[in-house]
Amino acid sequence: MSQADAPRHPARLRSFTRRGGRMLKQSHEDAWERYAGTLVLDVPRPRGADASTGVDPAHRLDPSQVFGRSAPLVVEIGSGSGDTLVHAATQRPDWDFLALEVWRPGIGHAMAKMDRPLPNVRFLEADAALALQTLLPPGGVHEMWTFFPDPWPKQRHHKRRLVSPDFAATVAALVPTGGLWRLATDWAGYAHAMRQVLDAHPSWELASTGRAPLRPVTRFERRGTEAGREIVDLAYRRA
Numbered sequence: 001m002s003q004a005d006a007p008r009h010p011a012r013l014r015s016f017t018r019r020g021g022r023m024l025k026q027s028h029e030d031a032w033e034r035y036a037g038t039l040v041l042d043v044p045r046p047r048g049a050d051a052s053t054g055v056d057p058a059h060r061l062d063p064s065q066v067f068g069r070s071a072p073l074v075v076e077i078g079s080g081s082g083d084t085l086v087h088a089a090t091q092r093p094d095w096d097f098l099a100l101e102v103w104r105p106g107i108g109h110a111m112a113k114m115d116r117p118l119p120n121v122r123f124l125e126a127d128a129a130l131a132l133q134t135l136l137p138p139g140g141v142h143e144m145w146t147f148f149p150d151p152w153p154k155q156r157h158h159k160r161r162l163v164s165p166d167f168a169a170t171v172a173a174l175v176p177t178g179g180l181w182r183l184a185t186d187w188a189g190y191a192h193a194m195r196q197v198l199d200a201h202p203s204w205e206l207a208s209t210g211r212a213p214l215r216p217v218t219r220f221e222r223r224g225t226e227a228g229r230e231i232v233d234l235a236y237r238r239a
């Protein structure tokens with residue numbers, strides 16, 4: 001299929017900015033040099049505004065080919081500097097982990113936390129809101145994780161929040177019946193909005209408000225707690 005014939009994504013607001021730039025600290029740059037060839041997926045990109053964080057909508061990823069085996073797949077959206085990812089992938093070598101992150105310095109930082117390239121981890125430098133619409137096989141994700149997504153606390157920015165009815169439908173197409181979408185936030189307003197979106201969505205039912213088992217304390221959780229905010233964990237089951 002030519003680029004011109006490929007399905008086009010509707011115009012949308014991004015859930016991220018690249019305020020911090022794309023410069024990596026030297027140790028993260030070194031980790032990138034060492035491991036990116038093995039761990040960062042090279043995918044065809046669309047032309048235009050989404051050339052660096054989009055994925056060609058005609059491109060499909062076969063997780064069993066990527067990881068060289070068939071294992072439960074966790075997709076982490078916005079893995080940041082990789083605390084949860086590296087911890088969880090180390091604890092669960094029998095699961096595979098695909099991290100979608102738009103912030104390249106975070107991917108470098110995550111790789112710098114590894115003594116060796118973890119065989120059950122891959123990164124994709126991509127906007128999850130776009131890529132997940134087309135990239136993965138329907139029902140192919142055992143668990144979706146979205147921990148401390150950018151909260152966009154100002155009212156006028158709420159429309160940038162990743163968890164929306166449209167995104168809930170995108171994720172629902174990827175998680176099979178009984179699978180989980182785990183979320184956490186330290187922003188009460190976002191937690192409330194997540195509950196409103198997912199409680200109202202026919203594909204999701206609340207399964208737990210307990211702490212996600214493989215979620216360590218990250219910088220974002222610590223920052224929230226120190227500021228006196230309550231941490232909310234939500235796990236929704238695919239109905």
Ligand SMILES: C[S@@+](CC[C@H](N)C(=O)[O-])C[C@H]1O[C@@H](n2cnc3c(N)ncnc32)[C@H](O)[C@@H]1O
Pocket residue numbers: 015016077078079080081082083084100101102103106126127128129146147148149150162218219220221
């Ligand atoms: C507040 S940080 C949280 C990082 C990590 N989950 C944690 O708990 O430490 C949110 C991360 O999500 C990433 N992000 C935001 N929107 C995204 C999107 N549409 N696709 C992929 N990553 C995104 C940001 O670049 C940022 O690294």
